[in-house]
Amino acid sequence: MEWVNAVVQGTLLGGLYALFAAGLSLIFGVMRLVNIAHGDMIVLGAYLGLSVTAILGIHPLMALIIVVPCMAVIGYVLQRSILNQTLGGDLLPPLLVTFGLSVILQNALLEIYTADPQKMNAGSLETASVSVGGLSLGVLPLLTFAIAVAVIAALQWTFYRTALGRAFRATSDNQEIAQLMGLNRRHIFGLAMALALGVTAIAGIMLGIRTSFDPSIGGGRLIFGFEAVIIGGLGNLWGTLAGGVILGVAQTVGAKIDPGWQLLAGHLVFLAILAVRPNGLFPRISG
Amino acid sequence: MPDPILHISGLEAHYGDFQALYGVDLEVAEGEVLAIIGANGAGKTTLLRSISGLTQNDAAMVEYRGEGIGALRADEVAKRGVALVPEGRQLFPSLSVEENLIIGGQIGRKGPWSLEAVYKLFPILKERRAQQSTSLSGGQQQMVAIGRALMANPDLILFDEISLGLAPIIIKDIYAALPGIIGEGMSALIVEQDISKALSVSSRFYCLQEGRVSLNGPSATVAREDISRAYFGVE
Numbered sequence A: 001m002e003w004v005n006a007v008v009q010g011t012l013l014g015g016l017y018a019l020f021a022a023g024l025s026l027i028f029g030v031m032r033l034v035n036i037a038h039g040d041m042i043v044l045g046a047y048l049g050l051s052v053t054a055i056l057g058i059h060p061l062m063a064l065i066i067v068v069p070c071m072a073v074i075g076y077v078l079q080r081s082i083l084n085q086t087l088g089g090d091l092l093p094p095l096l097v098t099f100g101l102s103v104i105l106q107n108a109l110l111e112i113y114t115a116d117p118q119k120m121n122a123g124s125l126e127t128a129s130v131s132v133g134g135l136s137l138g139v140l141p142l143l144t145f146a147i148a149v150a151v152i153a154a155l156q157w158t159f160y161r162t163a164l165g166r167a168f169r170a171t172s173d174n175q176e177i178a179q180l181m182g183l184n185r186r187h188i189f190g191l192a193m194a195l196a197l198g199v200t201a202i203a204g205i206m207l208g209i210r211t212s213f214d215p216s217i218g219g220g221r222l223i224f225g226f227e228a229v230i231i232g233g234l235g236n237l238w239g240t241l242a243g244g245v246i247l248g249v250a251q252t253v254g255a256k257i258d259p260g261w262q263l264l265a266g267h268l269v270f271l272a273i274l275a276v277r278p279n280g281l282f283p284r285i286s287g
Numbered sequence B: 001m002p003d004p005i006l007h008i009s010g011l012e013a014h015y016g017d018f019q020a021l022y023g024v025d026l027e028v029a030e031g032e033v034l035a036i037i038g039a040n041g042a043g044k045t046t047l048l049r050s051i052s053g054l055t056q057n058d059a060a061m062v063e064y065r066g067e068g069i070g071a072l073r074a075d076e077v078a079k080r081g082v083a084l085v086p087e088g089r090q091l092f093p094s095l096s097v098e099e100n101l102i103i104g105g106q107i108g109r110k111g112p113w114s115l116e117a118v119y120k121l122f123p124i125l126k127e128r129r130a131q132q133s134t135s136l137s138g139g140q141q142q143m144v145a146i147g148r149a150l151m152a153n154p155d156l157i158l159f160d161e162i163s164l165g166l167a168p169i170i171i172k173d174i175y176a177a178l179p180g181i182i183g184e185g186m187s188a189l190i191v192e193q194d195i196s197k198a199l200s201v202s203s204r205f206y207c208l209q210e211g212r213v214s215l216n217g218p219s220a221t222v223a224r225e226d227i228s229r230a231y232f233g234v235e
Ligand SMILES: Nc1ncnc2c1ncn2[C@@H]1O[C@H](COP(=O)(O)OP(=O)(O)OP(=O)(O)O)[C@@H](O)[C@H]1O
Pocket: B015, B018, B020, B038, B039, B040, B041, B042, B043, B044, B045, B046, B047, B087
């Protein structure tokens, strides 16, 4: 029963990792941009949530209504003003620029919020639990998982059922020909980054309710997100959710064997999958 | 001659340090079908890229309806009513056949072309509408590429070697459909390796040789030997 519990808790944790990963997966899929600052943007989302809850005195989940559009606007402006300039052929410039962005973000957060760990207060939501078949499941992890599934489903729907998603896919396929269709790729990329950071804002707030955070934790979240994306297969959104769940389960089961093994077990499973399936478990069927 | 829809003067185009076009002058009248011929590497594709905005040059080098569009981006040129059927078809592999067509029409220009009209022109595409575009035969892919350009209801349509890599019988079908396409008052520029095909569907032609116009005139009366001289540059 303890093992079943570990697997179930790991699955729910995987929802959070899928939220970390979704934005990463989305922008890589649309514009082949690897965003090194993604983890710090998750943390930025958490801090914006903290500020909004503190200033307006509202519940952290309500803060989503403000933080998600804020982050989306930041994403669009960032893409149009800086990141678009780095795209085109070489993979190195966007890596360097987003790395620089990561350093800047961390230091800015440190300056504004100090290095003290912070946490958002979600009241009774944090401790509430339901018991299912002898297992006690936290309402917050359940909610996080449900949100992750909803976010992935919404992204999937956007990609495959809307004009915007069609434009994303076309631009990802062939930027020149997409321009011929009247699509300005700089604008399309801006919209993709806006969507990605909107999702990242959700990830940040769910993180900030679940655990305490400080400006330095972005790197770790980036790694979890990366691992989830790679395990699931690049460009496959449901695969990203599966990747998050596998990573989460590996960590909780590892921790069950020996509490010190939590992170190591996750990384080992990631490496093992990478060794056996270099393209991840569910790579997008291409061409 | 009626007012030109397209007026190209002194067009120079570069790929980095390499110059591909040297002072090309060219005019397309409203409703006219023009053929562009020339050997491999003569600069035909570069000319169409320069018109459609994929290659950006000085604004005044390409005038469309009196406006200098030479420096505009491809999406801005497309919105003004210029569509390109690119060399090698270049469909979007992640989009279905129908989505490839729809995205061509997303630009929102009014006109005779719609999904139904394209399906009427190429009925086979309606049967294949839900398929991945890359699963089609070469000829069917070319139909999608043509349909995708038509969906934008362009006033000027540019065809780059639509017969490239297709079986002769398919080429015949596509050229048979061409008058129905261009007949709607559109102007067209047709780049083609097959000289007699190109001359038969056009009223005038331009021959490019190493980035320069080596000959131009009416398609019906041009002498064969003049063309081979202009084409290969042999004296
Ligand atoms: N992307 C590029 N970079 C550098 N040079 C190029 C590029 N594209 C074309 N060229 C050069 O420009 C010249 C004109 O090429 P272009 O493609 O316009 O010729 P073309 O007439 O369309 O030939 P083809 O019949 O083979 O399609 C050629 O010498 C070609 O090598």
